[in-house]
Amino acid sequence: MTVLRIDASIQGPNSASSELADLAEAEWLAVRPETTFVRRHVGTDPLPADAWSLALQARWLPEDQHTEQQRRAVELATTLTDELRQAEAVILALPLYNYGVSQHAKIWIDLAIAGGSQGERLLDGKPAIVLTTRGGGYGPGTPREGWDHNTAYLRRIVADVWGADLTLIERELTLAGVNPALDPLLETANLLKKAAHEAAGDAGRTLAAR
Numbered sequence: 001m002t003v004l005r006i007d008a009s010i011q012g013p014n015s016a017s018s019e020l021a022d023l024a025e026a027e028w029l030a031v032r033p034e035t036t037f038v039r040r041h042v043g044t045d046p047l048p049a050d051a052w053s054l055a056l057q058a059r060w061l062p063e064d065q066h067t068e069q070q071r072r073a074v075e076l077a078t079t080l081t082d083e084l085r086q087a088e089a090v091i092l093a094l095p096l097y098n099y100g101v102s103q104h105a106k107i108w109i110d111l112a113i114a115g116g117s118q119g120e121r122l123l124d125g126k127p128a129i130v131l132t133t134r135g136g137g138y139g140p141g142t143p144r145e146g147w148d149h150n151t152a153y154l155r156r157i158v159a160d161v162w163g164a165d166l167t168l169i170e171r172e173l174t175l176a177g178v179n180p181a182l183d184p185l186l187e188t189a190n191l192l193k194k195a196a197h198e199a200a201g202d203a204g205r206t207l208a209a210r
């Protein structure tokens, strides 16, 4: 069995989303040690920002007229799309930055879509664990309610566009203990962390056992 794991944090060893993905992966492997993990860390090894437009330009030209740059962009898009098609499950650690989806994750998503056919359900019915993390709090009644422009987008792409059987795990207030303004919320943040960690491990274990 093959699982595709994508990480997009720019925070290296301090990443809360990668920490959640590690927990899901460890529990997955405890159930199915024979699983092959295909990994891409688009935060530390970013995809080229111009590859998406180059791949799209190439679509509208006969192959023998592609520039070398366009040819390489198409190849990259096809590789990313094939990784999704070939995976039997995916674990995606995709953080929120600047109130939205991380640019590294967005380029990965755009390229994967560009490499497929129109509306292709790249993960049709396959299990997907999406682990998303954010520094602040965006719950109902909070001052920033409605400012999370990341989570609904990820759900839209992974579940609705790609057709995956989505397990979404969110952790808020990851900056509590780092940003003093969040000190009054430290206790809540710790509870949210514990719940997200348990949910990530459970998801890995449960989906691997299916």
Ligand SMILES: Cc1cc2nc3c(=O)[nH]c(=O)nc-3n(C[C@H](O)[C@H](O)[C@H](O)COP(=O)(O)O)c2cc1C
Pocket: 009, 010, 011, 014, 015, 016, 017, 018, 095, 096, 097, 098, 099, 100, 133, 134, 135, 136, 137, 174, 175
């Ligand atoms: C450049 C940058 C921008 C960020 N922007 C926001 C933001 O707009 N809202 C927020 O709640 N947290 C923000 N954060 C905090 C991250 O959401 C938080 O650190 C989260 O844990 C990110 O996931 P990661 O730990 O896997 O990188 C930002 C962090 C960085 C580094």
